[in-house]
Amino acid sequence: MEPVDFLTLSTIVEGELGHPALLVHDLNASLNDWDALIPELVISGHKAYACDLFGHGQSPHPQDASRYYAQMHFTAFRRWVDSLNLTRAPILIGHGFGAYLCLRYALGHPYKVFRLILINPLIMPEQISPLVMSLDRYPFWESLAERFAPNWTRRQLLGIPKKFDPALEQRIMTDVLRTSPFNRRVLPTIADLTPELPLLPIRSLFLWGQDDHLLDMSMLPLLVEDMVEIRAVPLAGLGHRPHLEATEEINRLIINFLIGL
Numbered sequence: 001m002e003p004v005d006f007l008t009l010s011t012i013v014e015g016e017l018g019h020p021a022l023l024v025h026d027l028n029a030s031l032n033d034w035d036a037l038i039p040e041l042v043i044s045g046h047k048a049y050a051c052d053l054f055g056h057g058q059s060p061h062p063q064d065a066s067r068y069y070a071q072m073h074f075t076a077f078r079r080w081v082d083s084l085n086l087t088r089a090p091i092l093i094g095h096g097f098g099a100y101l102c103l104r105y106a107l108g109h110p111y112k113v114f115r116l117i118l119i120n121p122l123i124m125p126e127q128i129s130p131l132v133m134s135l136d137r138y139p140f141w142e143s144l145a146e147r148f149a150p151n152w153t154r155r156q157l158l159g160i161p162k163k164f165d166p167a168l169e170q171r172i173m174t175d176v177l178r179t180s181p182f183n184r185r186v187l188p189t190i191a192d193l194t195p196e197l198p199l200l201p202i203r204s205l206f207l208w209g210q211d212d213h214l215l216d217m218s219m220l221p222l223l224v225e226d227m228v229e230i231r232a233v234p235l236a237g238l239g240h241r242p243h244l245e246a247t248e249e250i251n252r253l254i255i256n257f258l259i260g261l
Contacts, residue, residue, distance in 0.1 A: 005060070006054055006060040006062045006067070007054060007060075007072075007075065007076040007079055008059075008060065008079075008083075009051040009052060009053065009054060009059045009076060009077075009080045010031075010051065010052040010057055010058035010059040011049060011050070011051045011052075011080070012031060012049070012050050013047070013048070013049050014038050014039070014041075014042050014047070014048045015041070015042040015046060015047035015048055016047070017045075017047060018042070018045045018046040018047045019045065019046050019047065019088060019090075019091060019114065020046070020047050020049060020084070020086050020088060020090040020091065021041050021046045021047065021048050021049070021090065021091040021092075021093060021258075022049045022050075022051075022081065022084075022090045022091065022092050022093065022102075023037070023038070023048060023049065023050040023051075023093045023094070023098075024050075024051065024053070024077065024092070024093070024094040024095070024098030024099070024101055024102055025050075025052070025053065025056070025094075025095055025096075025098050026095045026096030026097050026098050026099075026241075027053075027056075027096065027097045027179075027183050027186060027187070028056070028175065028176045028179050028183055029056065029095075029096075029098075029172070029175050029176075029179075030052050030056050030057035030175040030178065030179075031050040031051060031052050031057060032057075032171065032175060033095065033175075033241075033243070033244065034048070034050050034093075036243075036247045036251060037093075037243065037247075037250075037251055037254065038050065040251045040254075040255055041255070041258075044255050044258065044259060046091070046258070049084060049090075051077075051080055053073060053076070053077070053098070054067075054072075054073070054076050055067075055068060055179055055180035055182065055183050056175075056178070056179045056180075056183075057175070057178060057179075061179075061180045062180070062182075065182045065185060067182070068180065068182040068183060068185040068186055069185060069186060069189040070100070070186055070187075070189040070190045070191065071189070073097075073101060073186060074101055074104055074105070077101045077105065078105060081105065088114070089111070089112050089113055089114040090112075090113065090114060091113075091114050091115040091116075091117065091258065092105065092106060092113055092115070092116050092117070093117040093118075093119075093254070094117075094118055094119070094121070095118075095119040095120060095241070095243060096119070096120055096121070096122055096214075096215065096240070097122050097186065097187070097190075099118035099119060099120065099121035099122060100121065100122040100123065100190060100193070102116060102118060103116065103118060103121060103123065103193055103197075103200075104191070104193060106200060106202050106204075107193065107196045107197075107199065107200060110199075110200070110201050110202055113202050114202075115202065115203055115204070115205075115257075115258065116200075116202045116203070116204035116205070117204070117205045117207070117254055117257065117258075118204065118205070118206050118207070119207045119208070119242060119243055119250070120207070120208045120209060120212055120215055120217060120240055120241075120242065121206060121208070121220075122187075122190065122215055123192075123193045123194055123197065123219075123220075123223070124190075124192040124193060124194050124219070125187075125188070125190055125192060126192075126216070126219070127215045127216045127217070127219065128187050128188075128190075128214075128215060128216075129213065129214050129215070129216075168244060172241075172244075194223060197223055197224075197227075198226075198227065200227070200229065200230070201229060202229060203229045203230075203231075204229060204230045204231070205230075205231050205233070205253070205254065205257045206220060206224060206230055206231070206232045206233065207233050207235060207242060207243075207250065207253060207254075208220060208233075208234055208235065208242070209235050209237075209238030209239045209240060209241070209242040209245065210234050210235060210236050210237070210238065211236075211237060211238060211239045212239050212240045213239065213240065214240045215240065217234070220232065220234075221234070231257065233253060235249075235250075
């Protein structure tokens with residue numbers, strides 16, 4: 001039986017005092033994505049909160065496929081933020097679809113967010129790979145490709161580069177296997193946030209790997225070039241997960257941004 005509170009998200013909290021920083025992972029991932037960043041945030045004087053989105057990790061996995069769409073995830077995210085009962089406007093840090101949720105929240109609640117950090121952010125449907133967009137429509141082809149070319153299929157669908165830490169790749173695959181198969185339904189339901197982006201008043205850091213094969217990042221420079229409050233940092237040679245591919249560099253960029261360097 002599906003739990004009534006399926007929108008209640010599993011959460012970890014690190015740090016006793018400091019400015020709250022909320023971390024939101026991508027689809028088919030988990031809060032484990034932030035294992036390297038959270039200690040850096042705590043050391044630099046922040047209190048870190050990370051959640052598993054529903055259908056991921058330790059959060060509920062609804063068995064009803066109709067639950068899986070962007071608006072439902074956003075409702076769960078908004079409820080999660082409210083449930084923390086924060087006394088200070090938080091820093092939001094998101095990756096991929098998690099960045100979409102953070103940006104959408106910031107656009108709707110600009111005075112409830114202190115800083116915004118987005119890693120390979122999903123902002124509009126046009127960024128999504130046609131291969132990924134077709135999965136819910138043609139699941140047979142995915143199962144066929146998985147059967148006859150499993151390694152190629154996993155790498156293509158997850159945006160894993162050929163030269164990647166095997167231990168980290170295994171961790172990513174473990175997280176994927178723990179997620180609901182209905183997550184494939186979410187991406188085609190996202191809204192286009194680009195019309196509202198120029199209205200964003202929050203000081204923000206946009207980081208993205210230029211070799212992302214899941215989301216087209218080539219559109220970002222034009223979107224943010226005239227925005228005074230946005231610092232944009234394209235990262236050559238990195239793909240969809242720069243915070244995992246170049247952990248030390250990304251952590252340094254994030255912490256320096258937060259402490260004003």
